[in-house]
Amino acid sequence: MKVQVVGFGGLGRNLLRLINEKNGMIVNSFGEKIDVVSVSDRSGTVVTDGMPLTRIIQAKESEGLKALDSFEKMSALSAIRDVEADVVVELTNSTSDGHPGIDHIMRAFEEGKNAVTANKSTLIVEPNIMKVAREMRMDLRYEATVCGGIPVFNLMDYSIRPSRxxxxxxxxxxxxxxxxxxxxxxxxxxxxxxxxxxxxxxxxxxxxxxxxxxxxxxxxxxxxxxxxxxxxxxxxxxxxxxxxxxxxxxxxxxxxxxxxxxxxxxxxxxxxxxxxxxxxxxxxxxxxxxxxxxxxxDHDGPLESAAGVLNDILLMMRDR
Amino acid sequence: MKVQVVGFGGLGRNLLRLINEKNGMIVNSFGEKIDVVSVSDRSGTVVTDGMPLTRIIQAKESEGLKALDSFEKMSALSAIRDVEADVVVELTNSTSDGHPGIDHIMRAFEEGKNAVTANKSTLIVEPNIMKVAREMRMDLRYEATVCGGIPVFNLMDYSIRPSRxxxxxxxxxxxxxxxxxxxxxxxxxxxxxxxxxxxxxxxxxxxxxxxxxxxxxxxxxxxxxxxxxxxxxxxxxxxxxxxxxxxxxxxxxxxxxxxxxxxxxxxxxxxxxxxxxxxxxxxxxxxxxxxxxxxxxDHDGPLESAAGVLNDILLMMRDR
CATH class of the missing domain: 3.30.360.10 (Dihydrodipicolinate Reductase; domain 2)
Incomplete structure (x- = not known):
């Protein structure tokens, strides 16, 4: 399944590390791997084209994404429009008005891509993006936004479904x-x-x-x-x-x-x-x-939040 | 989705009450209701044919299932073979050797029906029914067997999926x-x-x-x-x-x-x-x-276990 990562701070790097570590298990369980096709931050976008994820992490932690050959000064919005993918993973920081996170999610939906977000602000502004997703019949998951290390929304969806x-x-x-x-x-x-x-x-x-x-x-x-x-x-x-x-x-x-x-x-x-x-x-x-x-x-940190994001991606993979 | 209930003690009655109460919500969420097509206990089987579930509960709590017109002296095993259904819900009591519960589940799989069980003994005998289900590519769910009121197995399946x-x-x-x-x-x-x-x-x-x-x-x-x-x-x-x-x-x-x-x-x-x-x-x-x-x-009782069984049924409905 092709995934675009938008926003590449600590959470994004933890996510890439985790995908790298877990892709073997994922192929065994789901019959396909998570293919990170692009990574965008404020400086631009790397179209990965099969590049090892560890190289992208290393670049980000030293000179920045621009050090990579395949770096382009392409904005996240353009990448969502132009790079073929199934899911956009929105990991930009929360802002007072929800932008640009909510724009990334809207663009994803317009392109027929489902979205996972860890950005709280996208979910508390207008329009109510949960309702927009439903109206557009797109899948939006956001497990990591509330208590990153604890299943909250997927508990509601899959484990206590009969309950009011x-x-x-x-x-x-x-x-x-x-x-x-x-x-x-x-x-x-x-x-x-x-x-x-x-x-x-x-x-x-x-x-x-x-x-x-x-x-x-x-x-x-x-x-x-x-x-x-x-x-x-x-x-x-x-x-x-x-x-x-x-x-x-x-x-x-x-x-x-x-x-x-x-x-x-x-x-x-x-x-x-x-x-x-x-x-x-x-x-x-x-x-x-x-x-x-x-x-x-016991502990809520960036690894636990990244695992929550990864679980959201796997739920989408399961529903394919 | 057509469901057969096998074993009709307190847990079974709680399940039927819950299905009766929640079917409206279930239709709204999944586009179909849970249709309990038969209920079997040791005395025989009622083929419900749209009968109100409350009538079945009332009969069981007074003179027994035999008081109902549609009662037949048909064993659970025969009902699983002869009554058309998608899922068998196995709620007989635990026994020292896992029978007859495990026979009900095996018969269900042979008939191409998935199974939900709340009977612990079926899961700890030989053959290992979890592995049998996998080999036969049938779905077996058993959330209510361990800590009825707490999501355990569906937490593993849906909420902490990336984890070892x-x-x-x-x-x-x-x-x-x-x-x-x-x-x-x-x-x-x-x-x-x-x-x-x-x-x-x-x-x-x-x-x-x-x-x-x-x-x-x-x-x-x-x-x-x-x-x-x-x-x-x-x-x-x-x-x-x-x-x-x-x-x-x-x-x-x-x-x-x-x-x-x-x-x-x-x-x-x-x-x-x-x-x-x-x-x-x-x-x-x-x-x-x-x-x-x-x-x-806070509380683990028959209502919570019934809700666990119902959640298993809904997960199968979701996967249809």
Missing amino acids: IRGVDGIFNATSSFVISKMEEGNSLEEAIADATRIGLAEKEPRDDLEGIDSARKGTILHRRVFDSDFSIKDADISSSVKEMAPGRRQVTVVGDRGVKVEYSAIKKGDIFGNVRGASMIIRFDTDTFDHITLFT | IRGVDGIFNATSSFVISKMEEGNSLEEAIADATRIGLAEKEPRDDLEGIDSARKGTILHRRVFDSDFSIKDADISSSVKEMAPGRRQVTVVGDRGVKVEYSAIKKGDIFGNVRGASMIIRFDTDTFDHITLFT
Whole structure:
């Protein structure tokens, strides 16, 4: 199956490494391999033409894609139009307005290509791309956007399909949990944030993570999907200010039919949410047929997110 | 899609109730309904011919299937041979040798029908029915056999597909957890077992549950599936005797490349397994790409198992 990768940061490189490692197994299971036919970043596009994926990763990590012979100053949008492929994998960074990610996905659909995205912002803007995909009868998968290392959307599609989901809650932001875990070990808020930044978990400007904006984005995606809504993040109740961060609390996101709420809640003794420490994450589905189902990951990082993207690609391969 | 139900105890009735309740949603999502064309129990078979499912449930709960006009003294094996259908749903009870459940599944395959089973014993005897299904190119699904209310096998098939699973562990037996939870509240072992029996959780003879045989069966199914093995329950290390039951411990099953082990282990403070109380269950996958993924259900009962069976049927419907 021919796949185009658009956006080539850490997640994209992890994905290429994983495809390289797993293609043998994939051929055994599905009868064909994943053929990465092009890789685009802001500088241009490499049409791979069977080049080893490791060479593309190496180039990106040294002089950039432009070092490769087959590099062209072709934009991602042009590559989606002009390079033959089945699936576009959209891995650009989230932006405030969802562009250019959403343009890549729209272009893919116009070209009759299905899309996988790990870019949260594409799923929370207008038009509602989930509905656009349905109307255009194209497949859009986005497992890695919410709790990268935990199956969320494909759990809904394939594992709890008979259920009506009444609500979802969880702890979706690893940085805030890490910082509070450090505070629980006796560090000040400032020391804890500095620690998170030092290990590369927190961004230089960690407000989005610590004030609940990142969680609200994930809550918005979940609301749109679970309730088939056009929920806007503007309507989310984000009560999670940094000054609420304290030992014994976690940044909890609650998604229900009335909307999305993010706040630092005290975790009761014995509550399974109390197991979230460091970079772990948890999500709990309230269903009419499976009672509550809770999923927990010890670690949510770029490898886990790349595996989520790869799983989406394999689901599309399975449906061919 | 035409479905035959074989074995009609509490799980079968829950399944028919659920199909009745969900068929509208199923038609909306899949374009066809689940048509239960026959129901067999030990007394014989009802060919439903569009009869309301509620009438079949009512008959079973009063005078038995024989009260229905369309009842025939036709065995399940004959029904599988003679009634036209796509899928056989095998819900007879586990037995020491896997019969007659495994005969129903074999007959289904011979007739070109796929099979869903909730009968653990069919999956741990010889021949290894998982391998038979593969050789005959038939679909066999068995989600409800291990932790009914938790997605296990379809998680492997659809959600963590890129992963190599290095091992699985968990607490798979609700009765033993319930009994120890009661002991933690100050009851004696005998009082706790009596309580479990009173609420219908423990069998009259709860040895299989309390001594780890039930968990070893589930571990054997997992080993065969995860490692594509012919593991025999005779080779399981079952160190979980009732006298090991004590506050702070849980009946933990460990499935690894070296085999299956069941024992009452002390749960460390802060370990997520410590959240298992009452009739809850937990399972943890150790994977090469998603780190550890843990799934937890608050409650594992016949409704949750029926939903697992229904999900299997829907996966087959999706693949038509």
